[in-house]
Amino acid sequence: MTDALLVVDGLTKRFGGFTALSDISLRIQPGERLGLIGPNGSGKSTFTNCISGTLPIDAGSVTLDGRRLDGLPSHQRTRLGLARSFQLPRPFGSLTVAENLRVPMLYAGRGGTDTEAELLEMVGLGGKAAQRPGDLTQVEMRKLELARAMAASPRLLVADEAMAGLSNSEVDEILALLLRLNDQGVTIVLIEHIMRAVMAFSQRLVCLVAGRKIADGDPQDVIRNDDVLKAYLGE
Amino acid sequence: MSNLRFWACGLLLVLVGWLLGRLVSNEYAFFAGYSVLQYILLATAWNILGGYAGYVNFGTAAFFALGAYVSVALNKLYAPPLPVLIVAGGVASGLIGLLMGSLTLKLRGVFFSIATLALAIVSQAVITNWEFVGGSSGAYVLRPRVGPLGGSYIEYLFYTMLVMAVAAVALARTVERSKLGFGLAAIRDDEAAAEASGVPTLKLKLLATVASGTLMGMAGAPLPFYVAYLDPPSAFNLAYAVNTIAMPLVGGTGTWIGPVLGAILLTVVQETAMVTISSAANLLIVGLLMVGFITLAPNGIVGMVRKLRGDRR
Amino acid sequence: MPDPSAVLNAVVAGVLLGGFYAAVALGIAIAFGMLDIPNLSHPAFVVMGAFATWVLNNTFGIDPVLAGLIMTGPFFILGVLLYRLYHTCFESRGEAPLQGLAFFFGILFITEVVLVLTAGADYRSVQADYIGVSVNLGSVTLPLRMVVPFVVSIGMLLALQQFLSRSFTGRAILAVSQDKLALQLMGVSPTRIKALAFGISIATAAVAGSLLIIIQPVEPSIGRDFIGRAFAAVVLGGMGSFWGMLIASIILGITESIVSDMWNPSWAPAIAFGFLLPTLAFRSGGLLGRKL
Incomplete structure (x- = not known):
């Protein structure tokens, strides 16, 4: 077994008396495509925020390639190679599309060789470099969000519901984009509700319910798991 | 504007200012010119934090008056030359910026703003109780008759302010186009996304606060010589805070030229109103212009011009 | 050793003063604690309330407290x-932080100058x-003037507390401060509720103004002295909490009163800041209450 890229061990997060994440442990191998599913409110976004450093954790640890991340601010985690995209795109509204990518390139560029133009070309925003994010369509905004995360040349990308609210063909576009990134060696955690996309993408599937990890394994097995079915379909 | 043209213009401005100074014999021109330049410097300083990073500083008067009072104190003790006083004023205000920033910049911007508002009040209380610099009864500062470069001392103050203002605008312009500028713009637009993009937000905000505070302190240092008599109510006058915020907002906050345009426009408007209407009315005009611009033209004059040209920026 | 009865008097005076600060x-x-609207101009409305009270009292001989209630x-x-203006121009555009703060600062300033121009800069x-x-x-x-x-002030606080916890509108206001979505599910427009709540917050300024002019003579720029105090009380009290705010106001009042009596009144305005800054820096949840 190779060394895991990301090791999450016993991660616990509480908000006041409410336990949002309870003792989550997870190992992700380099180059892996992991799907993370769970009903609304199961803690998926909290999980993203905890490993990316937006929220402090109450117990447990997060390790990236042997380096403990606990207590490090978000920007240092990004520089170490852990990038995330936001569920609702959060572009820098006063900067152009190209400048949106320049920010992570200037601050987190870890020796990646892609230029802004190449990155934009790859995500299909080639002709939009000089536009403002406000002029983009929904799907273009999602692409910009992913491109900005990629501009930090990450080793691990956590894509938080990158496809919510998109049409079928748009979902396919984003899916193809994520697969292409994975081909280039980026490990990807896909947090998603659209099962078709998750099943097409994931090599392995993890299911969170009410802040606990209830299943972890081959996607086909996980979706047949009784607990997972119960969580999704009710008793 | 290309780099070469910018620097050529800046240099030209200093030269023209100096030449005009040689030709003009009316002291009033220097007084008025100093006032415009002082506001260009203050507005530019404010804009480095407020316009670029989106953190509103209501405490301009505190940073500015601190510079002025450090100057009063040092002048009383050692009477060093003006440039030394300017450096000392800048350092003192920069340190206050560092202290304020490290205590409050971790919170949302609105708490920083409230803290700066309170800072203005507390520093006025401190100065009012500091007898060495005159306390509540104020301090008289002897203005030398002749400046070290020949000409009157007011003329010397005017040149000093001219150099500082041009240098500050140049600094702002450099910041705007640098890595730091992109980082600050990212913070202004979305702080969480900036962090996620690798921007060390706290560090950059602190840097901007210190730079902004330093420039404000430097702007205040020559003030005692300009006014010759300084007391807390005039040094901490609310007009400084209001003007310093109104000028960039009227001119346009995103770019270096905005505060310059705003400072020139608002000073001219106020000087005119002062003569033709009344001094209370001119502050009302500033307030109305500021509120009018932020509600109707949030990107200021620069934004309006760009819109006319069909550029969305 | 200070005279114990002088200390006791200072403390009692401080409690009374703090009760007024709470108003x-x-x-x-x-506005700020519940609706997240940084209304810096609130103290200017308090001063405006004081001047309205002065007009009603001077012209018609109406009791100041009654005048304040009429002005609500x-x-x-x-x-x-x-609020409508603020919402249209800033909140809905998503540009609230920078422009909104400057907007309220401008309103503060305009109100003050308008008062100077209409009523003069004299004490009333x-x-x-x-x-x-x-x-x-x-x-x-x-x-009795204290x-x-x-x-x-305490009466107004109790009445509003009752209103918020008992009436449907009141509970909707509490809901808007916590969860916008829940409110929409109840079929209530958050904007309407916020407008109502903001209206109430400005209405309290009328009463606070009448109390201010009972306590001391008032001139237009006096409002500024209360910005630091009032925001300190709200932040210290844990943002939305009325009781936390009252306790913080009274602590502030007592401290100011003791410092003024025993030391030097000119330090009084700085005390709020002395409380505010450490609270912001080290205990961002306030004395009792939630995180900023």
Whole structure:
């Protein structure tokens, strides 16, 4: 077994008396495509925020390639190679599309060789470099969000519901984009509700319910798991 | 504007200012010119934090008056030359910026703003109780008759302010186009996304606060010589805070030229109103212009011009 | 060793003063603490309320407290209109932080200058039977010009607390501060509720203004002295909490009163800052209450 890229061990997060994440442990191998599913409110976004450093954790640890991340601010985690995209795109509204990518390139560029133009070309925003994010369509905004995360040349990308609210063909576009990134060696955690996309993408599937990890394994097995079915379909 | 043209213009401005100074014999021109330049410097300083990073500083008067009072104190003790006083004023205000920033910049911007508002009040209380610099009864500062470069001392103050203002605008312009500028713009637009993009937000905000505070302190240092008599109510006058915020907002906050345009426009408007209407009315005009611009033209004059040209920026 | 009865008097005076501060801070607790609207201009509305009280008292001989209550109507409407403007121009555009703060700062400034231009920069005061009268309880002197504002302020606080927890509208206001979505599910427009709540917050300024002019003569720029105090009380009290804010106001009042009596009154305005800055830096949840 190779060394895991990301090791999450016993991660616990509480908000006041409410336990949002309870003792989550997870190992992700380099180059892996992991799907993370769970009903609304199961803690998926909290999980993203905890490993990316937006929220402090109450117990447990997060390790990236042997380096403990606990207590490090978000920007240092990004520089170490852990990038995330936001569920609702959060572009820098006063900067152009190209400048949106320049920010992570200037601050987190870890020796990646892609230029802004190449990155934009790859995500299909080639002709939009000089536009403002406000002029983009929904799907273009999602692409910009992913491109900005990629501009930090990450080793691990956590894509938080990158496809919510998109049409079928748009979902396919984003899916193809994520697969292409994975081909280039980026490990990807896909947090998603659209099962078709998750099943097409994931090599392995993890299911969170009410802040606990209830299943972890081959996607086909996980979706047949009784607990997972119960969580999704009710008793 | 290309780099070469910018620097050529800046240099030209200093030269023209100096030449005009040689030709003009009316002291009033220097007084008025100093006032415009002082506001260009203050507005530019404010804009480095407020316009670029989106953190509103209501405490301009505190940073500015601190510079002025450090100057009063040092002048009383050692009477060093003006440039030394300017450096000392800048350092003192920069340190206050560092202290304020490290205590409050971790919170949302609105708490920083409230803290700066309170800072203005507390520093006025401190100065009012500091007898060495005159306390509540104020301090008289002897203005030398002749400046070290020949000409009157007011003329010397005017040149000093001219150099500082041009240098500050140049600094702002450099910041705007640098890595730091992109980082600050990212913070202004979305702080969480900036962090996620690798921007060390706290560090950059602190840097901007210190730079902004330093420039404000430097702007205040020559003030005692300009006014010759300084007391807390005039040094901490609310007009400084209001003007310093109104000028960039009227001119346009995103770019270096905005505060310059705003400072020139608002000073001219106020000087005119002062003569033709009344001094209370001119502050009302500033307030109305500021509120009018932020509600109707949030990107200021620069934004309006760009819109006319069909550029969305 | 200071005279114990002097200390006791200073403490009692501080409690009464703090009760009045709570009246000023109440509107900010609603606007800033609950609705997240950084209304820096609130103290200017308090001063405006004081001047309205002065007009009603001087022209018609109306009791100052009653005058303040009468003015809550017009002030409520003013507040609703101001919120509408703020919402259209900033909140809905998503540009609230920088522009919104500057907007309220501008309103503060405009209000002040307009008062100077219309009513003059002189100090104004009101007449009422209880002003100038004191009650002695043992060695403690209770000036009624401080007691009346204290009682009215606490009364206003209790009434609003009841309104928020009992009425449907009140509970909707509490809901908007916590969860916008829940409110929409209830079929209530958050914008309408916020407008209402902001109207109420400005209405409290009318009462606070009448209390201010009972306590001391008022001139237009006096409002600024209360910005630091009122925001400190709200932040210290844990943002939305009325009781936290009241406790913080009273602590502030006592400290100021003791410092003024025992040391030097010119330090009094700085005390709020002395509380505010450490709270922001080290205990961002306030004395009791939630995280900023």
